Amino acid sequence: MIHKIDTDEKGILKGINCFALDMDGTVYLGEKWIDGARDFLKAVEDAGKKYVFLTNNSSKNPQAYVEKLERMGHTIGLNQIVTSGEATIDYLKKNFPEKRIYLLGNELLQEEFQEAGIRLDEKAPEVIVVGFDTCLTYAKLCRVCDLVREGLPYISTHPDFNCPTETGFIPDAGAIHAFIHASAFRYPDHVIGKPSGDIMDYLAQQAGVLKHETAMVGDRLYTDVAAGVNNGYTGILVLSGEAGMKDVEESDVVPDLIFSSVKEMIPFL
Template structure:
């Protein structure tokens, strides 16, 4: 059954104490707030609830997001940002402790891994990690395909095919996976970001929240909403980014609630 847009008949939002918010396409596009997003954040605070930003975008580190939101007029702390890069570091430390990693990622992600104590190695790695690398070059693609072809464990920060921007969409990590598969005939062995339970468990632990009282809000069915409904959270779709109602009709993933944008959630808080 498909939820009615902009309606919360069962009063689900009244029981939500924390909103885990996707960023691109959910609260902003580029450096422009989606209409009413700031009002929504203020309404959450007025209701005595909290919010954290949970993003699959591993091309930026948490400090970069804090600075970006600061430029947009919102002051928050690092504790309110959770990225797929952070969750991937936690996954590596648990499952591949001390292993040398080839990381396909921006300089910011590389710095984040190094600061967390992950050993990066471009020549003799033991594990491959693919992120959203906007500094991608053909030489990098050749190198990562070589390592994947060799059979090294192959992880990725997240599965998103496209990243929304103010002027449309740009290829994201999922598109890089497709390139690698076309050459090396492998998709990632494991993906840490949404909709994986890894990042959602990491979120609950980091934010100190109960899954049953937390809503995952985003504009993608296959990452944001799936992360919510498959991992014990309330999954809420907003139609301000990638997915539309036709996608909902065709998808196996059904949101618990659907809103035109986060602004339309305000009356139900």
Template sequence: MSDLTVLPEVNRDEEGILAGIECFALDMDGTVYLGERWIDGAKEFLREIEDSGRSYVFLTNNSSKNSQVYVEKLSRMGLVVSKDKIVTSGQATIYYLKKSFPGKRVFLLGNDMLTAEFKEEGIVLVDENPEVVVTAFDTTLTYEKLCKVCDFVREGLPYIATHPDYNCPTETGFIPDVGAVHAFIHASALRYPDRIIGKPNADMMDYLIERTGADRGKTAMVGDRLYTDIAAGRNNGLWSILVLSGEATMKDVEESEVKPHLIFDSIKEIMRYL
């Protein structure tokens, strides 16, 4: 793929990349909304995608929420979508476990919503004598849980993580995400996860392609983070589009080894090229 980068002040898709995109994989917070507020033009962009005969899905690393939570949130914000439009790192982890550890007993460090999703998909969850350890963004984390997961990791069990993020953005700033928990576990049990599923890693993007049936060369990953969203596209055969409506700045782009194919101020600016 091309190394083209389009700066926001130029804002031109000089190689006609967007004309060939059939599926947009969209990060959520910082890309289409901030908290419960749409980023300007986001809803119109989603409508334009579908009006032009293309498709989109929302792709998130956040494993503290299941797909129904996102469906309900988007509905409150005036967008009615089905759960098929939501792809999470939790779902991708379930997919990976079914392929790689079928029927194995799993200790899950996760909240009630993720636990329910794992059980609904037939994953065998246990608190004692697991065969696999899975760590997720557990918003109900306790010291007792931390002690238990460190014990299991220290035993040498296969150790899988839903995603790598150190912090989760909120309307009031950042809160510790699962990557920070991995640092705690490493300090105690001297191990990092054997495999991390979420963006920017291949397992997440393989699951995306499996779910959507899309052609990698006609799929664009759109997001506001260089090290997850843009790296996910760059490293896995998709086009990558950075929007400057969230975390990353042009200074970050200049300093990063990961370069997007295209850069826009926001997804509103992409519409003219569809």
């Protein structure tokens, strides 16, 4: 299949009223804006449309993202951030109400769970939740593997193997899953983040958007684009992060549109 880049021959973007934007690799890398990303955000607003940031990264809570963007010179509201951590809390409340949770996650994620009323318990949990724990220790890995071997329900916030940064990639939640599987022989029973329908349903609910009028924009085929095309959204790939055209040719996931970066979408809004 021949994939055209940086064009929208069918005028798909004209019918999009909301852009759900991945963050790492899509609008920034680390603390550095991807070229033209802020121009794109302004162009979306100028076109009378809206955007929300949808991230699988559960190492930060929404407030941390608001503060990060503020440091980078861009002000948004908390309602413009949706994280896999939030979607996981929603899932737990619906499917495991009042259960005691062992959470493999850093302090920000733990605080977010507790503030939402989730009961965290390291000694006698009933459910395991694995996030992107940037404070991971060998002792924590030993404990979570013990619990996984016990057969407790095993949930994860998201599947990403790597998180892009300004200097390359760092191991993400999917790499932690691989470690646990190598020792305890189980992968998560359920994963909430992109490409799961759980986070995409949560997004529509929280942002108050219609799926067919919303585009999921990101730099990964197996999470961002798959989340879009498999859940009733338009799926747009940008080549500013993880995926390249070679990945597109080899993937079963077919983006609706492909752009070099979000900046190249501006003329088609």
